[in-house]
Amino acid sequence: MASRLFHRLAPLLQTFSQVLLLSLVWLAASQLSQRFLPVMPAGVLGMLLVLAGLWSRLLPLTWFKHGARWLLAEMLLFFIPAVVAVVQYPQLVLSSGPRIVLVIALSTVLVMAVTALVVDRCYRLELMLRRRRSNRQAQLKAEVHGA
Structure with missing residues (x-):
């Protein structure tokens, strides 16, 4: 028990x-x-x-x-204070809302684009390093069998 x-x-x-x-x-x-x-x-x-x-x-x-x-x-719970702030200050949202939405949208797109580029570059680097390692191993095998 x-x-x-x-x-x-x-x-x-x-x-x-x-x-x-x-x-x-x-x-x-x-x-x-x-x-x-x-x-x-x-x-x-x-x-x-x-x-x-x-x-x-x-x-x-x-x-x-x-x-x-x-x-x-549980990350959604961390955004609840931001939602409460929006509800408490509707005049701020009405006056600056479009600019805030534009900044959020642009920053989201930029973060996604930079993340995609970094992931792509890291993936290409990993492929290059794997090819280099396999080429070295093939050369070593050829030298061992050829000698």
Whole structure:
């Protein structure tokens, strides 16, 4: 009975602890940002710190995977304050609404275009590196069999 309960609660506890860890990283990044880098938002600094930790393999991906997935799945909740602000200030939306919508639309298109270009370039680079590696392996095999 207790074992079954533990197996049911383990994924929830893991997700909660990972969200807590991500929150602690954000809090640390907030303090660093306020003291040393006031021009950089804490969220961006925290993301860079986590990315550096993942790339350097100091932080295993398994420490963040489920928590990050849950946060992304619940992202709509983070936009509720923006909707409340729109409802509370209808005169601002009426006076500046078209400009705001234009900025949102253009920025969305730009982000999507830049993301597509970066993904395309990374994919081409990965293909080039794989071809280069397979060519080297083929040359080594030819040298071994030819010698």
